[in-house]
Amino acid sequence: MSSSTTRATSVPRAVTPVRAPVWDVRALLSEEWDAFYAAVLDAFHETEPAQATALWRRLGEPERCVVVRDGAHLVGTAGIFSFRMTVPGGQLVPAAGVTMVGVRPTHRRRGMLADLMRHQLESLQRQGEPLAVLTASEAPVYERFGYGVAARRLSLDVQSRRLSLRVPAADEVTLTLEDPYAALDLTEELYARQVPARPGMLARAPGWEHLPLLDPPATRAGARPLECVVARIDGRAAGYARYTVTVEWSALNTAQGTVRVRDIEATDPRAYAALWRFLLDTDLTSRLLAPNRPVDEALLHLVSDVRRCAPTVLDSLYVRVVDAPVALTARSYAAPLDVVLDLDDRQAPWNRGRWRLSGGAAGAVCARTYDTPDLSLDAAALGSAYLGGTTLTELAAAGRVREHTPGALARATTAFASPAAPWLPHSFCRSLLSRL
Incomplete structure (x- = not known):
């Protein structure tokens, strides 16, 4: 990447006025x-x-x-x-x-x-x-x-009786069924430990810990009340899962039950695997539904037949960069980066124009520039790339990002990457009950 002193200069594009509002x-x-x-x-x-x-x-x-x-x-x-x-x-x-x-x-x-x-x-x-x-x-x-x-979510529809699971060191994990409300402090502490590790996760303020427990009887559709299983290693909590079970019986008096996973968190691979084995082996069930898991879900590397999991990827979290320089300097980058972005933002004219973004793992700075752009993109493309789950390269392949300096796209793609896929563990949309 050439330095700013050798680049041609030009005036950033003029800002197009936002239309006047119709409604008060x-x-x-x-x-x-x-x-x-x-x-x-x-x-x-x-x-x-x-x-x-x-x-x-x-x-x-x-x-x-x-x-x-x-x-x-x-x-x-x-x-x-x-x-x-x-x-x-x-x-x-x-x-x-x-x-x-x-x-x-x-x-x-x-x-x-x-x-x-x-x-x-x-x-x-x-x-x-x-x-x-x-x-x-x-x-x-x-x-x-x-x-x-x-951020996207992985939806799983698992034929639990038609696969096996690799469970490392299963004998080291103890599982106990606990009341979801009585175990709330413990499960929240485990959740909070996971938050810094994955982009898109939300630090739950007081009161939000009750959202994953929302379980009105009218919405259960025949399921039992919400249940909670806690995994411990050497007496210390290392994971939990919250779930519901629905059991139906065929005309031949055969059970055809379904486990629906609300959430599962673990700080140790042994606890993680033991919790999934427990859920998949639930008596009187042959199906497991997990409608909201990260796209890099490790379960897919534990099962004997990933096809029996019917993984489907769906959209989840949408990001809007409100203040481009502040947002771009708030995160760090996986590799050294020095790039001029030409940002088209018709709804937020204060973002529009050229920005020099320089930084790396220790942080970044972002400031307006008159330098020739390396990449150009719009606000929605920047929002998609911001958490590292959508690459600039794939956006470029869709015509959403344009490369002006050879090699800039590959370098920026590497820098914007995240080692863990972004994921939103629970919705905050009030139209929520069908998504839990």
Whole structure:
């Protein structure tokens, strides 16, 4: 890579003005929470058990919610949860969890969603929040607002009776069934130990530890209540799994049960393997569903026949870079990097233009430059690459990144990589129960 002193200079492109808003987006009044939440349910055509509504009321941040009114009615909504998210290098970075974005059916296709997202993005920039993240109910919606798929999830549908599992040193692991609530402090401590190791994981603030335990009877569809198994090695907790079991019987009185894995965390490979063997060997079951696992799930290297796991990769976490220089310097890089990025960001004109990013494993600096760009990309492509789960090379193959300096793409791809695939262990979308 040539140094900045030898590069040609040119003026960064002019900023295209953002269109004027059509709708008046305003802050939610504290007494309007019930009406706000009712509007969210209407937008998603949903009803909800009281247990779930009570939890979202406790977790909600009304002061970070905005609405659009039409007369006396709330017809558009958007909210934010205040998170800290792991980025490559293990740092926890403030990230706005965008949630409860909806427009009542009577007011769709009128530009209201665009105004809500624009207002929210500008507010985040003023507040100094470098990243926004969301999970999308409809995948095509958010790329036009600069969000890119940064983490994917692996969904497994395992024929558990038709495979075997390699379990190293199984005799060293002790498993105990424990009440999920009684074991909560222990399981949260194990979860917190995993957070720095994987980009995309969220440090759970007080109250969020109850989200994985959400288990309204009305949503169980015949399953038993949520169960928890804890793995210990030499008396110390080394992992846990939370799951439900549904048992159905055929006309021949044969059990055809299903284990549905809510979450599983382990700090030791022995505990990890022992927990999976326990789940796969559950009596009266022949199927295991794990709808949200990281794409580099180690289970696929323990089973005798990966085809019996029917792995399917789906989109999960979308990332929006709100403040490009702050976000790019908040993470570290897997290899030395010196690159000029030409960023096209139509929704956030303060990001638009050329940025010199220099750094490595110890950190980075990012500043505006007039130098000739090495790579050009848009905001959604940068969001996709930010956590290291989507490579710049694959984005370039799709025409989403352009290389101007030979070799810059390969070097930047190596630098942006993460040793662990990014993953969001649980959604923060309030339309959640079907995804747990």
